[in-house]
Amino acid sequence: xxxxxxxxxxxxxxxxxxxxxxxxxxxxxxxxxxxxxxxxxxxxxxxxxxxxxxxxxxxxxxxxxxxxxxxxxxxxxxxxxxxxxxxxxxxxxxxxxxxxxxxxxxxxxxxxxxxxxxxxxxxxxxxxxxxxxxxxxxxxxxxxxxxxxxxxxxxxxxxxxxxxxxxxxxxxxxxxxxxxxxxxxxxxxxxxxxxxxxxxxxxxxxxxxxxxxxxxxxxxxxxxxxxxxxxxxxxxxxxxxxxxxxxxxxxxxxxxxxxxxxxxxxxxxxxxxxxxxxxxxxxxxxx
Amino acid sequence: xxxxxxxxxxxxxxxxxxxxxxxxxxxxxxxxxxxxxxxxxxxxxxxxxxxxxxxxxxxxxxxxxxxxxxxxxxxxxxxxxxxxxxxxxxxxxxxxxxxxxxxxx
Numbered sequence: 284x285x286x287x288x289x290x291x292x293x294x295x296x297x298x299x300x301x302x303x304x305x306x307x308x309x310x311x312x313x314x315x316x317x318x319x320x321x322x323x324x325x326x327x328x329x330x331x332x333x334x335x336x337x338x339x340x341x342x343x344x345x346x347x348x349x350x351x352x353x354x355x356x357x358x359x360x361x362x363x364x365x366x367x368x369x370x371x372x373x374x375x376x377x378x379x380x381x382x383x384x385x386x387x388x389x390x391x392x393x394x395x396x397x398x399x400x401x402x403x404x405x406x407x408x409x410x411x412x413x414x415x416x417x418x419x420x421x422x423x424x425x426x427x428x429x430x431x432x433x434x435x436x437x438x439x440x441x442x443x444x445x446x447x448x449x450x451x452x453x454x455x456x457x458x459x460x461x462x463x464x465x466x467x468x469x470x471x472x473x474x475x476x477x478x479x480x481x482x483x484x485x486x487x488x489x490x491x492x493x494x495x496x497x498x499x500x501x502x503x504x505x506x507x508x509x510x511x512x513x514x515x516x517x518x519x520x521x522x523x524x525x526x527x528x529x530x531x532x533x534x535x536x537x538x539x540x541x542x543x544x545x546x547x548x549x550x551x552x553x554x555x556x557x558x559x560x561x562x563x564x565x566x567x568x569x570x
Numbered sequence: 571x572x573x574x575x576x577x578x579x580x581x582x583x584x585x586x587x588x589x590x591x592x593x594x595x596x597x598x599x600x601x602x603x604x605x606x607x608x609x610x611x612x613x614x615x616x617x618x619x620x621x622x623x624x625x626x627x628x629x630x631x632x633x634x635x636x637x638x639x640x641x642x643x644x645x646x647x648x649x650x651x652x653x654x655x656x657x658x659x660x661x662x663x664x665x666x667x668x669x670x671x672x673x674x675x
Contacts, residue, residue, distance in 0.1 A: 369605040370663035372612065376605050383605075409642045409659030418600055419642050421629065483639060498641065513602075514663040532663060 287385040288314045290562050291377055293368070294392030295360050296322035297548045298539025300349055301555030302390045302562075303358050309563045314384060316377075317360045321346050324394065325548070334548050345548075366415075368512040370532050373569075387569065388562040391512070391522060391530070391537040392555060395546070396505055398433070403478030404501060411484025414510055416440040416500040423448050426497040429487050431456060431475055437502035438462050444500070452494050454487075508541060519543075528558035536562055572614055575624035577633040583624065585652040590621045590674045595635065595645040597628050602661040603644045609664045610646075613671065620675045621648075648674050 290306045292299045295317020306313045320326055328342030337345065353360070368389060369376040377384040404412055413419045416430060417440055429452040430441045438453075438461055445451045445465040454471045455461060461470055473489040478499055480486070487494045509517045516523045516531035521543040528536045538554035540546045575583055575593060584591045594610050596603035607625075614623040628635040628643060638647065638654070648656040648671055655674050658667060 367602065367661070369602070369661055371605065371609060372664045378601060378605075381601070409645070410639075411641050413642050418602065421597065421599065422635070422641060422643070483641065513661040514666050 287374055287387055288312050289386065289566050290314075290388050290390060290559065291375065291384060291386035292316065292390045292392060293365055293377070294394060294539070294541075296325065296392060296394050296539060296551060297349070298394075298541075298551035298555035298558075299390070299392035300353055300358075301552040302392060302536075302538060302559040303353065303555075304356055305556050305559035306390075306562065307356050307358055309559070311563060311566065313358070314386065315358060315360050316363055316365055319360075319362060321349055321360075322394070325349070331548065365511070368535075370512070370514055370535065373534075375535065388534045388536065388565055389512075390528075390555070390558045390562060391508065391535070391541055392539045392551075392558075393505070393508065393511070393541045395521070395540040398503060400507070401431075401475055401478055401501070403480070404499075407478055407480055407484045407499075410482065411480060411496075411498045412478060413498065413500050414502070414506060416444050416502060419498075419500075420444045420447050423498050425449050427495065428452070428498045428500065429454065429494050429496040430500045430502060431487075433457065433501075433503040435459070435462075440500070440502060441468060452487075452496065454489070508537075526557075527561040528554055529561060534562075534565055572611060572623045572625055575626050575634075577631045580626075580631075580634045581652070583622075584649040587622055587649075589619070590655065590671065591649040592621055592623045592671055593647045593649065594623070594625045595628050595638075595640050595643050595647070596625055597643055600643050606644045606646075606661050609667065613664060613668050616668070617671065617675070621671055650674055 289311035290313045292302050292315040303315045325342045326346050331340050363379045365377050367378045375389045424447045427450045428448040431454045433456045441453050442464045445468050451468045452471050473491045475489050477488045508522050509515045522537040522541050524537050524542050536558035538558040539551035646658040
């Protein structure tokens with residue numbers, strides 16, 4: 284027996300939890316990645332009337348019921364954020380910073396909240412645009428780098444990049460005090476419009492000004508699913524699945540809002556169940 | 571078996587080969603590169619003599635990395651008769667990489 288999990292569930296909303304309980308019922312080794320709040324959308328719902336069996340329930344109460352359910356089944360949530368999921372052939376590597384978890388199947392239940400990409404962002408991905416500043420920073424030694432930061436963590440990466448790059452422009456997408464260490468970092472409080480270039484990035488166009496730059500890092504809370512799982516097929520901003528909730532990568536399933544509309548709890552829970560049961564059949568077929 | 575390719579022998583290797591040459595641009599500090607390594611090893615094993623496989627450490631070989639404008643790693647380049655036939659930036663699943671290489675065999 285190796286130390287690989289049978290099923291890694293990424294997300295702790297209704298889809299992820301429904302997948303988790305069904306995987307557990309079928310006696311599989313599961314790991315669930317998510318947050319203490321389970322789902323920010325669920326806890327914010329004032330009243331839910333279309334979840335069968337729970338007329339008039341509040342989102343907060345529904346979260347409590349979900350929590351009670353997984354606790355009763357001994358399902359624990361791992362409070363870690365997955366940075367990337369690698370399809371290794373016969374298993375998946377789930378990266379959390381320096382740590383890698385291994386699982387034979389993956390169920391993506393990440394919901395949908397990622398921000399729309401900037402104009403030019405996808406076009407120049409890998410040609411000057413990147414999502415991991417700490418990964419690619421050494422390639423920009425002595426060059427000009429622009430970082431578009433959507434959260435506080437982006438400041439830390441900016442400080443790291445500034446040790447190598449000649450000049451760093453920091454474009455914050457939030458308000459607050461910025462903890463930036465070195466003098467070669469310039470904060471640009473302006474709204475980015477487009478990333479431009481020819482065969483590589485040359486500049487970032489903002490509302491009020493333009494920045495000539497060799498590279499642009501876009502650092503967000505959550506990334507699009509095909510950034511999270513390289514090679515994953517996405518269609519119209521949603522993960523493409525068949526009726527078995529199978530994606531284009533064998534052993535990788537998806538459920539809930541990340542697969543498309545309507546964005547509803549019962550659909551999410553139903554899809555999570557289908558995904559889990561098909562992951563189980565897939566695992567059985569490997570033996 | 572995957573060999574190392576360096577600034578000094580790069581041109582000679584890609585120009586003298588009569589089969590496609592696959593170069594994996596990587597660095598020790600790059601997480602996705604570490605994941606890609608074993609995937610490339612497997613593909614190399616499966617394709618045998620039909621293509622040659624090399625790794626290039628971008629830290630130690632800045633000349634080649636800058637000539638081919640490597641802006642993100644891992645990057646996989648497929649060379650045919652000395653010029654670039656295909657470029658893959660970022661980690662890809664095994665089948666996707668193998669498919670791209672097979673297009674040039």
